[in-house]
Amino acid sequence: MEGQLCAKVDISVKKPPAASPLSFIALLKVHRELLVSRIRNTQCLIDNLIKNDYFSTEDAEIVVQFPTQADKVRKILDLVQSKGEEVSEYFIYVLQKVSDAYYELQPWLDEIGYKPSENICSKPVVNTDPVSRYxxxxxxxxxxxxxxxxxxxxxxxxxxxxxxxxxxxxxxxxxxxxxxxxxxxxxxxxxxxxxxxxxxxxxxxxxxxxxxxxxxxxxxxxxxxxxxxxxxxxxxxxxxxxxxxxxxxxxxxxxxxxxxxxxxxxxxxxxxxxxxxxxxxxxxxxxxxxxxxxxxxxxxxxxxxxxxxxxxxxxxxxxxxxxxxxxxxxxxxxxxxxxxxxxxxxxxxxxxxxxxFSSNNLKEYTAMFFKDERQQTLVLNHLEANPNLCSLCSVPLFCWIIFKCYEHFHSMFDSHELPDSSVTLTDVFLLMIEVHMNRSVKTSLLKNNIRSQAEMFKSRKDTLLALGRMAYKGMENSFFIFEQEEVSSMNISGEDLQLGFLRTVKGYSGCSSQATYEFLHVTLQSFFTALFLVIEEKVGAKELLEFFNECSFLETAQPTCLRIPWLKKQLAGEDPFQNKEHFNFTNMFLCGLLSGSKQKLFSHLVSPAVLKRKRKTLITYLGESMKSHLKGFTRSRLKSYNQVQVQPNFVWMLRCLYETQSEKVGKLAARRMHANYIKLSYCNAYSADCSAISFVVHHFQKRLALDLDNNNINDYGIKQLLPCFSKLAVIR
Known part of the structure; x- marks a missing residue:
């Protein structure tokens, strides 16, 4: 391949008009100047000519006496031609065999159509050129x-x-x-x-x-x-x-x-x-x-x-x-x-x-990561059902993290199916944080770094708190861009920046030369906000539940998220087009981080008493707010059914409940819904939300009807509903 490097070099071979092919001596004479200009190394030629007794030590000494490389090549050519056809052919053979050293002559060798004779092929050639050997x-x-x-x-x-x-x-x-x-x-x-x-x-x-x-x-x-x-x-x-x-x-x-x-x-x-x-x-x-x-x-x-x-x-x-x-x-x-x-x-x-990754790149990567076709189909269906995970998978790092989650659960449950208590978004982000921090750990020579998740989080608690505090301050004001001064004031060091959670963006403050930062993904800022609310011991009940209230709309509108009356803010003049999704993600992550399965991890970061208090505050709130949340929804009395038409943000409530993975919360939600016909049509629910729906429906004491018309639910979503089919009288 390196022989192609000289493809741009204009090497023209002018064949004489004679009908018979040129002898090797004649070839060297005709192309003498070309060889002089293209041969950069003479020592390899001399070494091989001596090794095969074509050159004597005296011949070599004569060549070395010449001051320039070009003169050395001319003298070698003179000596080779004087020794006959066999030596002249062997000279060309060396040029062909040691292609790394004489790569600029490979097109010339191709053009003259050189093929070594049987006799010459039996002669050894050793590459002694220091450049090509390097x-x-x-x-x-x-x-x-x-x-x-x-x-x-x-x-x-x-x-x-x-x-x-x-x-x-x-x-x-x-x-x-x-x-x-x-x-x-x-x-x-x-x-x-x-x-x-x-x-x-x-x-x-x-x-x-x-x-x-x-x-x-x-x-x-x-x-x-x-x-x-x-x-x-x-x-x-x-x-x-x-x-x-x-x-x-x-x-x-x-x-x-x-x-x-x-x-x-x-x-x-x-x-x-x-x-x-x-x-x-x-x-x-x-x-x-x-x-x-x-x-x-x-x-x-x-x-x-x-x-x-x-x-x-x-x-x-x-x-x-x-x-x-x-x-x-x-x-x-x-x-x-x-x-x-x-x-x-x-x-x-x-x-x-x-x-x-594009969608096609993602499919290719999935096929490379999961060798089993059933697993490939399962994962791709799950990603299609969950746009949040799918968008994260466009980043190869996040895709690897998510796929490792899938792989972990596949191995745990020894099945090609994801379990009902499968990967929550909180699980994915916790692994993401662990991965980024692991990349910064110095490892001993030839030794792998093995550290538990709890040990890793404990060792970087100060970093997590600093990043979380900045995320929280930004989330309070819906700020997603941070100036260098803000980063420094939070005691976020250069080493912390190297973890990769923040990225620099073009400044938004005119001609300021200072760096400006943002979290790698808006959901990552939501996660760090929730993480701060959990591991900062000074956070009280008001701050803990602050962002649930942020999801409320104007008083004239139907309440569409869990509201806290004593946290109510003056909403006059609020931007009607403001995106509330970052608050919803924060609330969802908070539920996941305070779930029972995460208590062992966070007991290394916050005192058990504080953790218990926060968890109790959240679970009590979730249970008590369900009833008031459903009061404003349209209800209808049908034959044998008490129907409730929920709003789109009801799906976010279900996601929060699902992240807790708490049986107690699931039972409380089911008991306080006071309806046996749940109409979820036009709620923008995805197939991945069926896990959350199934989680709550599973706890109903009586059978109920479920209407899922006009949502984004495919066959994968129906599979997630299978565990609760025994509780359903009607499903649409």
Whole structure:
């Protein structure tokens, strides 16, 4: 494949008009200047000619005396031709066999149609070229390092080929206008497609945390190592940008040390290998992963821009010089960072936005993750039934977390069916938090990190409280954007920011140069708000139940969520289009975090007495509010039935009850509904809500009728209702 690197080089072979093929001596004479200009290494030729007794030591000494590489090649050609046809053919045979060293001549060999004779094929050829041997070592080491993916929770290793799935890569302009999607990875390096700055040197790939930037680079690395990435790269150097934060301010290294000491060191003649890299920078590919992870007090303005590859300087200055093209101009570079990271336009060649999984990508990933087709169908149906989970699955990290939840429950229950008490959204988010925190844990050399969920949460309690407090303050005012000052005032450290729960966004305060942040997903802010309400011991009953009241509408409207009279706020002038969903999610997560199954986990974070008090407050409220919540709904007396037409937010109430997984709450809700015909039509219920419906219906003492017309319920939803069919007289 590397032989294709010179496809752009115009090598024309002018065959003489003679009908018979040229002899090998004649071939070397006709193409003498081409060979002189394309042969970069003479030592490998000399070594093999000596090994097969075609050259004597005196011949080798004569060649070495010439000062320039071109003169050495000319002398070798003179000696080879003087020794006859067999030696001349063997010379060409070496060029063919050691393709890594003589890759620029491979098209010429193809064009002359060279096929070695039987006699020459029996002669050994040994690659002694330090450059090509270094390339082989690079491929071996990078191939080995990219073969496995350490899972996000750092508890298992998976084969890259068994876990990697394509995602949406969109080329964009400097103003983020779409320029088309990237189909093949080679297109990232194709200057005819998506180029926005012809003077730039770097392909800038960005996206949210967990969107797949690092694994994309690992895939590129793996393809290059297997010679399956046809982009003209002979050398590949990969760096994690965070390493540049660990150098001291007074440290200085040269480019040669950066490449070899922090990647792969040549076994032979590093000087010659480095000289080759300097001569042919277009054959070098760099990847720099996580530019946003560089945290250093080093002042780049304190040192001049460097253009000399031999002068020692601070590693950060080296990095910047590489990205700008001051060093190794013409080399290929990919730089990744999270959305919102500011990168100088003058270094950007292309800008690529990672958007995560499309619906087709998700199906492909599901098929890779779950080998059993029944499990694949089950999971895809469940995601289709639950738009909240499905939207999270567009982010590869979240998708992996959710799939691990499914896998966990499949293994627990030894079944292809999800159990009735299956994965709640609270379970998914708790695992998500654990995964992100696990990624930050330092591990010993060659040792995996094994830590229980309770231990992990306990060790990062201060971080959880700080993030939760900021989420809560924002939720109180429906703020989703946080200035740097707010982040700092909450004692959220740089290390906390690296966990990936927050992402930077473009500032909303005019020309402010300070960073602005938001939670990775609005539901994540709701989760941290609920988490704060649980683990902050000073939170009282009023604050605990605050967001249930936020879901109320104007007095003239029917109440559509659980209301607390003594928390009622003045709603005059309220924005009628305000989205209340973030409050609903907060309430739902609060119910899940205070459920009985989570008490053991949170007993490590908050005193049992406080936890018991909060749980009692919530359960008492849920039970008592059900009756008043249903009072305002339209009721009808039918033959044998007392019908109630509920409102759409009744579904949110059911979701909250389901998250508690409390038998007591389920029985209280069923007893206080005072109806035996529940009309849930036009309530925007999804199939996943059938689990919550079944949870409450299961606790009814008498049989009832259930109307689910005009909702988004498929066969999966009907399956979730099966456990409560014995309680139903009618279902629509």
């Amino acid at each position: 390339c082989q070592k690079l491929r071996y080491e990078l191939g080995r390092d990219s073969k496995f993916v350490t899972s996000y929770a750092q508890r298992e290793e998976m084969l890259l080929d068994e876990i990697y799935s394509n995602s949406i890569m969109e080329l964009v302009s400097f103003t983020n206008e779409s320029l088309g999607q990237v189909g093949q990875l080679e297109a990232l390096f194709d200057d005819t497609f998506g180029l926005i700055n012809e003077d730039g040197e770097t392909v800038y790939v960005y996206g949210d945390a967990g969107i797949g930037k690092s694994i994309l680079l690992q895939k590129i690395q793996s393809l290059w190592a297997r010679k399956e990435l046809d982009i003209g790269a002979k050398f590949f150097f990969c760096f994690r940008c965070r390493m540049f934060s660990f150098f001291k301010e007074d440290e200085a290294i040269c480019l040669k040390d950066l490449l070899f000491k922090y990647n792969c060191y040549p076994d032979q003649d590093p000087t010659e290998v480095f000289h080759h890299i300097l001569q042919f920078p277009h054959t070098v590919l760099f990847t720099f992963d996580g530019f946003d992870e560089i945290y250093s007090n080093f002042d780049l303005s304190s040192v001049p821009e460097i253009c000399s590859p031999n002068e020692p300087i601070h590693p950060l200055a080296l990095l910047v010089s590489l990205l700008k093209g001051k060093l190794l101009k013409g080399s290929k570079k990919i730089l990744t960072a999270r959305t919102g990271t500011e990168i100088q336009r003058n270094i950007i060649k292309k800008k690529v936005l990672l958007r995560g």
